[in-house]
Every structure is written in C-alpha cells, then in structure tokens.
Amino acid sequence: MATTEEEYISSESFDILHNCINGCIDADECFCMMLSVDGFDKTRNTFLSNIEQIEFANPVLHKQLTEVYGGYFSNWHNSPSAIECSVENGYLTSDFGYELDMDMALRVSGGEIPNPDNANEDEFTTTLSYASCFQPPKKKPDDGLGMYNIKDDVSPQCSKDIKQEQSLRRKNKHGAEKVQNHNITNSIPVKERKRKSQGMSSVPYSISNRPIVYWMRKDLRLYDNPALCAASLKGAPVLVTFIWSEKDENGPINFLGAGGATKVWLHEALKELNKDLIDKYGNGILFYKTSDVGNQIKEIMRQSNAQTLIIDNVYEPFVKQRDDKICEDLSKNKGINIERFDSLLLHEPDSINTESVYMRGIGSVVHFMECCRQSSTKPIGHPLDSPPFLPKIDNIPSSMVLDELKLAKMPVRKDGTVIDWAAPIRKSWDFSEKGAWDALTMFLEEGRADNLNTCRISPYLHFGQISPRSILTEARHMKSPKFLRKLAWRDLAYWLLTLWPDLPVEPTRPHYKHQRWSDNKAHLKAWQRGNTGYPLVDAAMRQLWLTGWLNNYMRHVVASFLISYLHLHWKEGYLWFQDTLLDADVAINAMMWQNGGMSGLDQWNFVMHPVDAAMTCDPKGDYVRQWCPELQKMPEEFIHKPWKCPPSILKRCNVQLGVTYPHRIITNLEEAREQSLKDVMDLRKKHQEYVCPRTGLDLVPIPSGLLLPVITRKEFRYKLSNPDSKDNPYSAVLKGYRSRQRDEAIAYANQRDFLASTMNECVLRHDRSQKANKEIRL
Numbered sequence: 063m064a065t066t067e068e069e070y071i072s073s074e075s076f077d078i079l080h081n082c083i084n085g086c087i088d089a090d091e092c093f094c095m096m097l098s099v100d101g102f103d104k105t106r107n108t109f110l111s112n113i114e115q116i117e118f119a120n121p122v123l124h125k126q127l128t129e130v131y132g133g134y135f136s137n138w139h140n141s142p143s144a145i146e147c148s149v150e151n152g153y154l155t156s157d158f159g160y161e162l163d164m165d166m167a168l169r170v171s172g173g174e175i176p177n178p179d180n181a182n183e184d185e186f187t188t189t190l191s192y193a194s195c196f197q198p199p200k201k202k203p204d205d206g207l208g209m210y211n212i213k214d215d216v217s218p219q220c221s222k223d224i225k226q227e228q229s230l231r232r233k234n235k236h237g238a239e240k241v242q243n244h245n246i247t248n249s250i251p252v253k254e255r256k257r258k259s260q261g262m263s264s265v266p267y268s269i270s271n272r273p274i275v276y277w278m279r280k281d282l283r284l285y286d287n288p289a290l291c292a293a294s295l296k297g298a299p300v301l302v303t304f305i306w307s308e309k310d311e312n313g314p315i316n317f318l319g320a321g322g323a324t325k326v327w328l329h330e331a332l333k334e335l336n337k338d339l340i341d342k343y344g345n346g347i348l349f350y351k352t353s354d355v356g357n358q359i360k361e362i363m364r365q366s367n368a369q370t371l372i373i374d375n376v377y378e379p380f381v382k383q384r385d386d387k388i389c390e391d392l393s394k395n396k397g398i399n400i401e402r403f404d405s406l407l408l409h410e411p412d413s414i415n416t417e418s419v420y421m422r423g424i425g426s427v428v429h430f431m432e433c434c435r436q437s438s439t440k441p442i443g444h445p446l447d448s449p450p451f452l453p454k455i456d457n458i459p460s461s462m463v464l465d466e467l468k469l470a471k472m473p474v475r476k477d478g479t480v481i482d483w484a485a486p487i488r489k490s491w492d493f494s495e496k497g498a499w500d501a502l503t504m505f506l507e508e509g510r511a512d513n514l515n516t517c518r519i520s521p522y523l524h525f526g527q528i529s530p531r532s533i534l535t536e537a538r539h540m541k542s543p544k545f546l547r548k549l550a551w552r553d554l555a556y557w558l559l560t561l562w563p564d565l566p567v568e569p570t571r572p573h574y575k576h577q578r579w580s581d582n583k584a585h586l587k588a589w590q591r592g593n594t595g596y597p598l599v600d601a602a603m604r605q606l607w608l609t610g611w612l613n614n615y616m617r618h619v620v621a622s623f624l625i626s627y628l629h630l631h632w633k634e635g636y637l638w639f640q641d642t643l644l645d646a647d648v649a650i651n652a653m654m655w656q657n658g659g660m661s662g663l664d665q666w667n668f669v670m671h672p673v674d675a676a677m678t679c680d681p682k683g684d685y686v687r688q689w690c691p692e693l694q695k696m697p698e699e700f701i702h703k704p705w706k707c708p709p710s711i712l713k714r715c716n717v718q719l720g721v722t723y724p725h726r727i728i729t730n731l732e733e734a735r736e737q738s739l740k741d742v743m744d745l746r747k748k749h750q751e752y753v754c755p756r757t758g759l760d761l762v763p764i765p766s767g768l769l770l771p772v773i774t775r776k777e778f779r780y781k782l783s784n785p786d787s788k789d790n791p792y793s794a795v796l797k798g799y800r801s802r803q804r805d806e807a808i809a810y811a812n813q814r815d816f817l818a819s820t821m822n823e824c825v826l827r828h829d830r831s832q833k834a835n836k837e838i839r840l
C-alpha cells in the first residue's frame with residue numbers, strides 16, 4: 063500500500079508531467095523521468111492516480127502514459143528482486159544499482175512489437191528501436207556490408223534478454239564486473255532527427271541523483287550519440303567533459319596522431335558543439351588539458367561526487383590501451399561504474415571474426431565484408447534522436463576554456479604578428495554538426511554517389527560529428543554499393559590497425575623494410591609545397607595546404623607521384639598528410655600509404671601518371687587554374703604539360719618556367735617508374751624467406767606465428783618466375799609509357815615532314831607485322 067505521503071505527486075513529478083502535457087517531452091520520456099525521480103515503488107503505486115487528472119483533458123496522452131506504465135510493470139511483476147528499490151541519499155538505489163530503473167524503463171516497449179503492416183512507419187521504427195537491443199539478427203545482412211536491416215531482426219525475446227541483463231546487473235555489484243560495453247544498438251529510444259528542439263534546459267527539473275560524467279572523445283555530436291543519450295536518460299546532472307592530452311593523442315613516435323590541421327578542426331568542432339550544448343541544454347563542455355588523463359578523470363569524479371563514468375570508445379590501439387587501463391583502475395580501485403559506448407564505426411575491430419572466412423585475401427575490402435557478414439555482430443540499428451534534456455550540475459568543478467587547450471595555436475613571427483595558416487581552412491568549412499548534415503544532404507540530393515565527386519564528409523566522420531550509422535541510414539535508399547563500401551573501408555582500416563598496431567611506421571610485409579628509398583630532401587619539399595613542375599600534382603598539394611582536404615582521386619595522384627616517381631618513402635607522405643589533412647586518421651591514412659608503398663596488404667595495382675590522370679579528372683585545366691594561378695592563362699592544350707608549350711605561347715601567358723612556375727623536378731617518368739618496380743623485385747629476390755616459392759605471393763607473419771600468403775601484384779610474381787624477361791605483360795603502366803612515347807615521336811615527326819613521317823610509320827608497321835608472322839610460324 064502506498065503511504066499517505068506517497069499518495070501526493072511530488073513537485074518534481076508534477077513539473078515533469080506538466081512538461082509532458084505541454085508537449086515538451088513525450089510519454090516515454092515523462093514516465094522515465096518520473097520513475098527516476100520517484101523510484102520504483104512510488105511510481106508503481108501512485109503513477110496511475112497522478113495521471114488521472116489528465117484523463118478527460120488529454121485522453122490520448124493519458125492512454126499513452128497508461129500503456130507505458132502497463133508495459134513497464136507487466137514486464138517486471140515476475141522479477142521480485144527488482145522491487146527492492148528505495149531512494150537513498152537523494153538517489154535511487156536497488157540491488158542492482160541506480161541504472162536499473164532507467165534501463166528497465168527503456169525496455170517498456172520491448173515486449174510489444176507492432177505488426178509492421180498495420181503500423182505507420184514512424185511508430186514501427188520507434189518501437190523497434192526500443193526492442194532492438196534484445197533481438198539477435200534472424201536473417202543475413204541485406205546490403206552487402208554485413209549490416210543488418212533492423213526490420214529483419216524482430217523476435218520477441220525480451221524476457222530472456224531481460225533476464226540476461228539482470229544477471230549482468232547483479233555482477234555489477236562487484237568492482238571488476240562493473241565495466242559495461244554497449245554496442246551502438248542500445249536501449250535508448252529513437253526519435254525523429256528533425257524534430258524541433260524541446261527546450262528542456264528550461265524545465266524546472268530538480269535533480270537529486272548523483273552526477274554522471276560523460277567523457278566525450280570523438281563523438282562530437284548531439285544526434286545519434288548513444289553515450290550522450292545514456293547519460294541524459296539517467297535523469298541525473300551530466301558533466302560533459304573533454305580532456306586533451308597531446309602526448310597521448312599523438313601516439314608513439316612518428317604516428318603524429320594529432321596533426322596541425324586536425325587540431326584546428328577539433329578546436330572549431332568543439333567550439334560549435336559547446337555552443338549547441340549551451341543553446342539546447344544550457345550545459346556546455348568542461349575542458350581540461352593534462353598529461354595524466356587518468357588522474358584528471360579521478361579529480362573530476364571526486365569534485366563532482368559522480369559515481370558513473372560514460373565513455374565513447376576510440377579504437378587507435380595506443381589510446382584504447384590507455385583508456386582500458388583508466389577504466390579498469392577506476393572500476394576496481396574507486397568503485398566507479400563505467401559504461402562504454404561504440405558508435406564511431408559500424409563494426410568495431412574486436413567484433414570481426416575470421417574463423418569461417420580465414421585470412422586469405424586479408425586487407426581487401428571484399429574479404430573484410432565477408433568477415434563482417436560471418437561475424438555475429440549486433441544489428442546496427444537506427445540512429446537516436448538527440449537527448450531531450452541534459453541537466454546541469456550546480457557546483458561545476460573547475461575547468462578550462464577551450465582556447466587554453468591551445469589546439470589552434472598559430473606560430474608568431476619575430477615582430478609579434480601571427481602566421482594564421484588556418485585562415486583559408488576556416489573560410490572553406492562549416493565545422494558544426496549541421497555542416498556535416500548539409501554536406502551529406504547535398505551529396506545525397508544531387509545523387510553524385512557514383513560520380514567522381516565525393517561528399518566531403520571525412521573530417522566530420524573522423525570527429526564523429528555525424529555517425530556512420532546515420533550516413534548508412536540516409537544513404538541506403540541510394541543503393542550505391544560503391545558509396546556504402548567506403549564505410550566498410552573505414553572499418554577495415556581500424557581492424558588492420560588493431561591487428562598491426564605499428565601500421566603507420568612498420569611495413570606490414572616485413573621484407574619491404576629493405577625497400578630502397580630516396581632521401582632527396584629537395585624533392586620532398588617541392589612535393590609538399592606543390593612545386594614539382596607537374597601542374598596536377600602541384601594544384602592538389604596546394605589545395606591540401608590551403609583547405610586541408612583532397613578528394614580520393616587526387617590523394618592517389620599525389621601519393622603515386624611521391625612513391626613511384628620520386629621514390630620517397632611512403633612514411634613521408636603519411637606524415638605530411640597527418641599534419642595537413644583535416645580528416646587525418648592514423649588508421650585510414652596509414653593503410654592507404656602502406657598500400658601505395660606496396661608494403662600494405664592490398665598493394666595498389668595502378669600508378670597515376672600526372673599528365674594522363676589530368677586528362678581524366680581535369681580535362682579543361684580548371685582545377686589547375688584554380689590552385690596554380692600562375693598558369694591561369696595557359697591554353698587547355700598545354701595546361702598540364704607547360705614544358706611542351708612553345709615559348710611564344712608561354713610568354714603570352716606570362717609564364718616563365720623556372721621563374722613564375724617551376725621546371726619539372728624529374729623528367730623521365732618512365733625510368734623512375736621502372737626503377738620503383740625494380741626495387742620491389744630486388745627486395746623480393748633478396749628476401750625469399752617471405753615469398754612463397756610456389757605461388758610467388760608475399761608471406762606475412764601473423765600473431766599465431768604462421769606465415770600468411772597475401773595479395774601480391776601479378777607483375778611482381780611474373781618477374782620472379784621470369785627474371786630475365788625484358789617485358790612484363792602485367793605492367794600496363796609501362797606499356798602505356800611506351801605507346802605514349804611512340805605517339806609523341808610520331809606527332810613530332812608529322813609536324814616536321816608529314817609525308818616522310820607517314821611513310822616511315824608504314825615501313826615500321828610492315829616490319830612489325832612481318833616479325834609477328836614469323837613468330838607465329840615458328
């Protein structure tokens with residue numbers, strides 16, 4: 063029986079109900095909040111009588127609330143251990159800890175799955191996402207990415223899963239078991255992304271629960287942020303914290319995890335997010351800078367009297383190891399309740415299973431997607447709406463202002479003036495979460511998924527300003543496997559980095575350590591500054607410097623140039639990209655440069671020729687004119703090869719080679735290209751312990767100690783079995799050079815004496831066909 067005191071609605075619950083009546087929160091949220099304020103027993107005893115007052119005024123809402131109540135308590139009437147809840151020291155406790163009630167509340171709709179044929183799409187989606195956390199996928203993924211469609215995943219297994227959840231909670235009483243990992247498909251309700259802001263920061267919601275610390279990492283967003291939702295739904299004050307430790311973020315030497323451009327982006331993104339948090343909830347980010355993150359967190363927890371730490375997981379092994387240690391320490395030694403969330407990737411590295419696929423083909427996206435399909439990962443689920451409320455703590459612990467993190471600190475000249483190299487970057491981008499959605503929307507609406515144009519979303523994705531799950535959800539209708547596969551590439555990179563934590567510095571194929579590289583510093587500098595004398599390469603490198611971004615095609619052009627023509631080590635390219643790209647990502651960047659440098663698991667089987675590539679991607683020269691203004695007046699015919707331009711035209715265009723625009727730093731591309739192939743052939747010859755004698759495939763040691771045959775280019779394999787062969791049928795690039803050289807020679811001769819040139823060509827062709835016939839007869 064309810065006590066007399068319990069029969070009256072508390073002022074907090076009254077306010078919550080009032081907000082629900084006014085449409086600020088919906089029925090689910092109202093119930094969850096009242097439950098967290100009043101506790102299990104009181105809610106069970108008084109909730110229905112408390113809502114009686116709205117039965118006539120708002121019968122629809124009354125019905126919804128009654129259903130939520132009914133669903134919740136009917137699920138739990140068989141769980142006697144859950145009844146023992148009480149309010150203690152101002153916050154709700156139970157056998158299983160405070161979180162129990164919120165989690166239970168969120169499972170309300172879990173038992174009742176509407177028939178999709180009868181439900182409207184929104185209702186169905188909402189209810190399913192409540193339920194999705196319980197339900198193992200029944201069908202195979204349907205989109206080729208190992209990504210489950212949530213509508214296939216419906217099975218009424220709630221009671222079984224709730225029991226599992228209970229036993230998990232029981233374990234939570236014991237220190238070490240307290241750390242929980244949540245997949246992105248967690249038990250938080252989904253709402254419409256474009257729903258109007260609810261203005262919950264103004265709700266007079268008196269909080270008595272112990273604060274929650276949300277340690278924000280790379281999920282700098284409000285929409286579809288499971289960790290933020292979880293923090294919010296506990297109904298306690300939330301401290302959103304961002305802790306910067308440059309040393310830790312940089313990783314081991316030469317990883318350069320925190321390059322200059324990414325730090326600028328991070329600064330701007332944090333500024334925007336802080337603004338969004340303040341605007342929406344009146345609860346901004348607490349910034350900290352430290353060299354000892356563990357201690358800093360302990361201090362925040364102590365000062366705020368918080369008992370729960372919520373974290374977004376990151377996957378770079380060097381930061382993950384640190385985070386694991388911090389969490390273990392806090393949980394074991396301080397009894398802190400830790401909740402960790404995964405939402406930065408679609409498939410976390412630890413969830414990938416190669417057992418039924420084996421390792422053959424590892425490094426290719428096809429192999430990876432097959433592994434994802436075979437792995438028993440949880441369904442990806444639907445994006446979550448931004449939390450409706452995020453109460454603020456009264457006594458905010460001391461913190462810093464964003465500028466004090468010095469993320470965007472610019473160098474200063476001797477005369478005291480600032481060299482603001484980031485000014486053009488700031489002009490080129492919208493760093494907000496909205497900017498991410500605008501980029502995606504524009505891309506999807508213009509339907510450019512299969513064109514050369516890309517969505518320019520990589521920095522937003524890198525900092526989690528948009529979740530890959532949201533992109534997947536929005537882009538699914540496009541049915542563009544090419545675009546969706548890119549998200550799988552991203553996950554693949556993190557998986558490889560987890561398997562090979564030295565990816566940014568150590569060749570994955572061990573014998574490629576002996577690859578011969580040039581140390582020509584002048585060449586490196588010319589490449590970095592965009593002064594190679596090859597307009598396409600220079601335009602791209604200048605765009606990179608000025609805007610912090612390049613599309614995928616251009617990244618391949620400049621990487622090919624550095625590796626295959628200048629013979630500079632791919633690590634130089636990796637480091638430069640890490641420092642200048644806004645989306646610089648240790649995992650993706652290292653994977654791509656290793657592949658370009660041939661030591662990665664998926665060797666590139668092409669090399670971009672700086673002039674040929676230009677014919678494909680910039681036939682009229684507009685791109686070059688934009689980034690190399692000194693070539694602005696050059697005619698289309700010569701814009702990509704000014705060295706071929708007659709002096710009179712150069713003069714007319716105000717171009718003076720070697721003065722206004724550089725001479726080419728190398729001229730014989732064919733020779734350079736052949737040399738780079740030869741270097742790989744040589745090292746394979748010298749280190750045959752890592753080459754399979756039967757197949758010619760490179761062998762890579764894997765952690766079990768075995769040598770694994772990996773994807774190896776045909777032209778390398780051919781040369782191994784035909785060491786003296788002058789020609790290589792698989793070297794399309796070299797063949798291309800030869801025919802281009804011949805074409806150029808003919809064009810030159812035609813200009814001089816057309817008749818003689820044509821006759822000469824006829825004679826040569828005749829000789830070639832005679833030779834070929836002779837070979838056939840033999």
Ligand SMILES: Cc1cc2nc3c(=O)[nH]c(=O)nc-3n(C[C@H](O)[C@H](O)[C@H](O)COP(=O)(O)OP(=O)(O)OC[C@H]3O[C@@H](n4cnc5c(N)ncnc54)[C@H](O)[C@@H]3O)c2cc1C
Nearest residue numbers: 516517518519520548551552613614617645646647651654
């Ligand atoms: C040498 C080299 C270095 C690179 N370094 C990075 C890097 O540091 N950070 C980075 O995000 N991308 C990197 N890429 C991959 C790719 O070039 C960029 O992701 C892409 O150009 C970004 O443009 P977008 O947002 O329009 O992507 P889209 O082409 O529209 O693709 C959508 C998203 O998929 C992911 N993606 C696309 N291509 C790849 C890929 N090959 N591998 C992994 N994920 C991919 C990105 O997150 C991207 O934002 C690199 C590519 C090369 C050749």
